[in-house]
Amino acid sequence: MKRLAGWMLATPATLAIALLLVIPVAGTIGMTFGTPGQGDWGIVQPYADFFASNFRRRVLWRTFEVAGYVTVISLAAGLVTAYVVARCPAWTKSVLVVLAVFPLLTGVIVRSFAWLVLLGREGMVNQFLIWTGLIDGPLTMLYTPGAVIVAMVYIFVPLMVLVLVGVLENIPEDLLQASSSLGAGPVASFFQVTLPLAVPGLIVGAVLVFTASFTSYATPALLGGTRQMMMGTFLHQSAMVRFDWPGAAVVAAIMLAVILATVLVMTRLAKRLNPMAT
Amino acid sequence: MTLPLTIENITAHYGSTKVLEDLSLSLAEGELVSLLGASGCGKTTTLRLVAGFLQPTSGAIRLGSKDLTRLPAHQRDIGLVFQNYALFPHLTVRENVAFGLKQRKVASAERTKRADAMLDRVGLAHLADRLPAALSGGQKQRVALARALVIEPPLLMFDEPLSNLDAKLRVDMRVEIRQLQRANGTTALYVTHDQEEAFSISDRVAIMHQGRIMQLDTPETLYQRPANAFVANFVGFENIVPLSVTARNGAEVTARSDSGAELTLSQDQLGAIPDRFLLATRPDGLQVSTDPAAVGLPAELGLRTYLGRAYQYQAQAGGLSLVANGPLSQPLETGTAAKLVPNPEQCAILQPE
Secondary structure (H helix, E strand, C coil): CHHHHHHHHHHHHHHHHHHHHHHHHHHHHHHCCCCCCCCCCHHHHHHHHHHHCHHHHHHHHHHHHHHHHHHHHHHHHHHHHHHHHHCCCHHHHHHHHHHHHHHHHCCHHHHHHHHHHHHCCCCHHHHHHHHHCCCCCCCCCCCCHHHHHHHHHHHHHHHHHHHHHHHHHCCCHHHHHHHHHCCCCHHHHHHHHHHHHHHHHHHHHHHHHHHHHHCCCHHHHHHHCCCCCCHHHHHHHHHHHCCCHHHHHHHHHHHHHHHHHHHHHHHHHHHHHCCCCC | CCCCEEEEEEEEEECCEEEEEEEEEEECCCCEEEEECCCCCCHHHHHHHHHCCCCCCEEEEEECCEECCCCCHHHCCEEEECCCCCCCCCCCHHHHHHHHHHHCCCCHHHHHHHHHHHHHHCCCHHHCCCCHHHCCHHHHHHHHHHHHHCCCCCEEEEECCCCCCCHHHHHHHHHHHHHHHHHHCCEEEEEECCHHHHHHHCCEEEEEECCEEEEEECHHHHHHCCCCHHHHHHCCCCEEEEEEEEEEECCEEEEEECCCCEEEEEHHHHCCCCCEEEEEECHHHEEEECCCCCCCEEEEEEEEEECCCCEEEEEEECCEEEEEEECCCCCCCCCCEEEEEECHHHEEEECCC
């Protein structure tokens, strides 16, 4: 009886997920398969076509590269920030966390636009550099992978800080006291106690930032342009500009596969490396 | 190696709250001194100051000739055993024990050798490769002890090390701690709220209250000759009777209570008796007697409880609520008039507040 009630309660949500998620995704993936017996690769011919194209391989690789840089830089910047924030007194800490999270309250597009203003030919960064005399003419910063990386780091660091502050706060104070009573200075304590205990949190943060930057669309669309296309912008172009729906479905399926693989591998790793679990 | 510890006129604040006031304490080489008191008495604060986790507002802390007062915690070279063990969860038992040696740049092979030897001493050699999560409370505390001892610190400190263990294990572990501390001859500061624990293993005990040391003495002296009403009460002198001397005859002193009852006490047994004083007794040291000739405090008996070796009575004597024991042979009813006779061997003379 209890079980039945449980199933019934779960039904609306299950139906919603089935209708709105499972069926469309299955449809999209279904669209990516070719006709059996046609071409060298049979039903996976569309995937073979994707990987046969130099241009598309470069888009995929660039996406990996950008997402990788963004993840690594966000991890480093987020860890340092979170370490400082987590060691502040309670009141200062809440103020700093609110400040760190503040940018999350504006949309991704607005925040990407800000970088458009900063990095353009007549933008503030170029004007400043010319004023200081470091350069003679404006640098091309927009529509480069660098611009996309800088903007994405700016967008995702708050997320990372939020995750890592939580993790660092959970490291018991007396472990750090034990470490210093045994002769470990602040640096040694950080690398031998804090960092190993923060690994699961670092992995969670890395997965969040990597998947979000791998699939991002707005930032590369605004700051990467059409020459520095990433998977997100390429997907949009395939579907909405070229109306190549099967091609777009293949892009979507590859993105999905990359993200699933990342999440699976990383959560496994996090579990293995979690010192708190037995 | 072992060094004496000197704490000189330490005052400490948490924010604007004063938690320690002008506290001084010296530990001789190899001595084990306990700080004993209820929570909030300043005992843990004192330990944290010596460890370097807190800074005193004024005063000095010295270990041997080294001034620790402004030295960062990691340079103080003190072995610390925590209440919650504070073992590193990501390191094996062996790595935990070797942690301090690693910070001292001891070579890897030597580290393992010394860590294993120390684990052997605490009887955990077979668990060296486990993670702390796989250990019982008693085992964790042994690892914590081994980790603190292996660096051969000149001073060991214990912060309520046994309070998370069950009663039987507590008794075993405190004996073990004392044996290891004796064998190494290390000076030790031991913080606890458990009187039996403090008295059983300490050379001297400091009873603390509201940021001050009320009395620092051997357990025997504290137990038999408390210096003031607070300590007397703390060690079980439940009855405190104010008295005034009315006559002196050599060592014999006659004293009168506020309600007019007269007692005769011997300075040979109790030490010097001032003109006004407090007589402190444990329930055991105040015997109920119905003999009309007995010399004692007249009282009306209240509730009787059975202790196994005696009956205990709540008694009213001239406006004082006292607790006294009576013989098993003669259970007395509520309302009985009796005398409460102090046994000089179980009394203490205190200065009035």
